Amino acid sequence: MSDIKKFMFVNRKAPYGTIYALESLEVVLITAAFDQDVSLAFLDDGIYQLRKGQQTKGIETKNFSPTYRALDGYDIEKLYVEKESLEARGLSEDDLLVDVIVLPRAEMGELMDQQDVVLSF
Amino acid sequence: MLHIVNKSPLTNGAFDSCLRVATGGDILLIEDAVYAATSGSAMEDKMREAMKRFTVHVLQPDLEARGMADRLLDGVSSVDYGGFVELVAQSKNCQSWL
Amino acid sequence: MPNIEVNGKSYETDEEGYLVNLGEWNKDVAEYIAQTENVNMTENHWEVVNFLREYYDEYQIAPAVRVLTKAIGKKFGAEKGNSQYLYDLFPYGPAKQACKIAGLPKPTGCV
Numbered sequence: 001m002s003d004i005k006k007f008m009f010v011n012r013k014a015p016y017g018t019i020y021a022l023e024s025l026e027v028v029l030i031t032a033a034f035d036q037d038v039s040l041a042f043l044d045d046g047i048y049q050l051r052k053g054q055q056t057k058g059i060e061t062k063n064f065s066p067t068y069r070a071l072d073g074y075d076i077e078k079l080y081v082e083k084e085s086l087e088a089r090g091l092s093e094d095d096l097l098v099d100v101i102v103l104p105r106a107e108m109g110e111l112m113d114q115q116d117v118v119l120s121f
Numbered sequence: 122m123l124h125i126v127n128k129s130p131l132t133n134g135a136f137d138s139c140l141r142v143a144t145g146g147d148i149l150l151i152e153d154a155v156y157a158a159t160s161g162s163a164m165e166d167k168m169r170e171a172m173k174r175f176t177v178h179v180l181q182p183d184l185e186a187r188g189m190a191d192r193l194l195d196g197v198s199s200v201d202y203g204g205f206v207e208l209v210a211q212s213k214n215c216q217s218w219l
Numbered sequence: 220m221p222n223i224e225v226n227g228k229s230y231e232t233d234e235e236g237y238l239v240n241l242g243e244w245n246k247d248v249a250e251y252i253a254q255t256e257n258v259n260m261t262e263n264h265w266e267v268v269n270f271l272r273e274y275y276d277e278y279q280i281a282p283a284v285r286v287l288t289k290a291i292g293k294k295f296g297a298e299k300g301n302s303q304y305l306y307d308l309f310p311y312g313p314a315k316q317a318c319k320i321a322g323l324p325k326p327t328g329c330v
Contacts, residue, residue, distance in 0.1 A: 010216060012138065020219070033283060044138050063279065070278035073286050082142065109144040113122050118216040 005116040006037045011046035013121065015065070016056065021049045022064055024121035032074040039078035041108060042100070043085050050081070050096040068098050082108045122146040123212035127219070129153040130164050135218040140171050149200070149208055151180040158184075159192040172196050180205060225251045237319055241275075244322030252320045256311065264308050266295065271321040281326040284314045
């Protein structure tokens, strides 16, 4: 089907300091209903969205990190993490709450080039 | 691909992230990002390096508003709002480095 | 904010009748909301409602209908994992009606 477009959601912000991460996740869930080719990219502080063990009781904010694990059920299986951003934060794949594909920056850039639509958060 | 940056490179990492990840193409600097294209800033060397890989544009009204029109680096193209629209229309896709 | 009253206790709901505090949910509240929706709760209804609560507990969202249908099919078998079955149980939509009865917010993307 030729009307399927490649949508990439680029996440570059940490979870609770701003509303970007949550807004992105909501738009992703809505986009999932339209049968498009959806992928998520996590760069810079966006990687912190996927950190295991988030406990938000103390800040009286909803912990939306479990929702990333629901994405598989929405047929969103392509979650890319930029290697350099991950390493700069002293994190590895084992520290993240979902399975991801780790890409060096050049490959991440190429993947971005291939998209029909890039949505930034 | 067109990359749009709107944050000052001196206080925010968005421009650096763009340079790190993007493979090439066009960069359009708008709002506070226009400072990246001015001479004499701590960014100048990095900017000159970037210009080997990217075509760099700056939104002229934003540059003028900040009193920096006389400091625009050689080799950076300045565009008005119409030029902004043209850049977006000509590009296959674009990414805003918020 | 409107309220509903069940067994002498008052529960806050939004203007569409969704429970505001999901921690307050109990079976009697579910039965009450079901009545207002003209749904007669059978074992099959409870199966879906309980499944939704478990899903929410795990993922912190109410699933989209498509996702719910698939997940129900996986857990309870293909004869239940289809929209015909779910719409028979909840004629106004499994997402809207079953979520309301389960005390969950409306699914994201559901207008």
